[in-house]
Amino acid sequence: MKIAPSILSADFTRLGEEIGRVCESGADLLHIDIMDGHFVPNLTFGSMIVEQISKISTIPLDIHLMVENVPFFIQSLLPLKPKYVSFHIEEEKHIHRCIELLRKNDISPALALNPHTSLEGLKYILPSLDMVLVMSVNPGFGGQSFIPMSLQKIKDLKAMIQEYAPHCLIEVDGGVSDKNAQALREAGVDILVAGSYVFGGKDYAKAISSLRG
Ligand code: DX5
Ligand code: ZN
Numbered sequence: 001m002k003i004a005p006s007i008l009s010a011d012f013t014r015l016g017e018e019i020g021r022v023c024e025s026g027a028d029l030l031h032i033d034i035m036d037g038h039f040v041p042n043l044t045f046g047s048m049i050v051e052q053i054s055k056i057s058t059i060p061l062d063i064h065l066m067v068e069n070v071p072f073f074i075q076s077l078l079p080l081k082p083k084y085v086s087f088h089i090e091e092e093k094h095i096h097r098c099i100e101l102l103r104k105n106d107i108s109p110a111l112a113l114n115p116h117t118s119l120e121g122l123k124y125i126l127p128s129l130d131m132v133l134v135m136s137v138n139p140g141f142g143g144q145s146f147i148p149m150s151l152q153k154i155k156d157l158k159a160m161i162q163e164y165a166p167h168c169l170i171e172v173d174g175g176v177s178d179k180n181a182q183a184l185r186e187a188g189v190d191i192l193v194a195g196s197y198v199f200g201g202k203d204y205a206k207a208i209s210s211l212r213g
Pocket of ligand 1: 006007008009031033064137138139140141142143144173174175176193194195196197
């Protein structure tokens with residue numbers, strides 16, 4: 001099980017320090033939420049800030065795009081060489097083209113699904129992906145409650161992955177804590193994203209290891 005703390009819940013007035021602390025606390029990936037105020041109502045930051053983050057992070061970047069203009073953001077992130085870039089299946093019409101662009105640049109492509117989005121649309125694209133990001137809250141904000149039905153969706157996705165794309169990982173994002181980490185592990189999740197659970201406490205290392213189980 002890998003843990004990806006989401007810096008959305010970090011103290012932005014001390015962002016560099018927060019990133020340093022979380023990198024030293026055993027996190028595997030740094031989850032970065034890019035929101036454009038259109039695909040989701042909230043706004044975070046763009047590639048200029050992510051570039052600064054990439055210079056100080058000692059762990060690979062896991063970028064979650066919650067944006068309308070997916071190709072524009074992918075293009076601007078290519079030089080930063082993140083490990084993963086996830087974009088939403090609900091938004092992008094030319095998914096294959098975006099996947100190819102990421103692959104050509106040695107970045108692992110991932111698709112993100114909102115809580116209400118069915119797994120149906122994934123079937124023919126799954127073998128081209130390295131990861132599926134299952135949103136377990138409606139995207140846009142940190143600190144929301146985990147939607148219980150997400151657990152069944154993850155189990156169904158796991159079965160689909162075993163059939164069509166065994167290499168593909170499952171990441172879960174939203175309302176993850178020590179209360180649901182074990183159930184998520186058992187359902188077949190490979191990467192847990194946690195924002196408020198990690199940054200909301202004092203001991204980041206303890207929070208991260210409690211999720212790993
Ligand atoms: C929400 C973001 C998440 C967020 C999770 O739209 O995609 O990554 O930071 O925050 P928590 O873990 O607090 O639900
Ligand atoms: Zn996210």
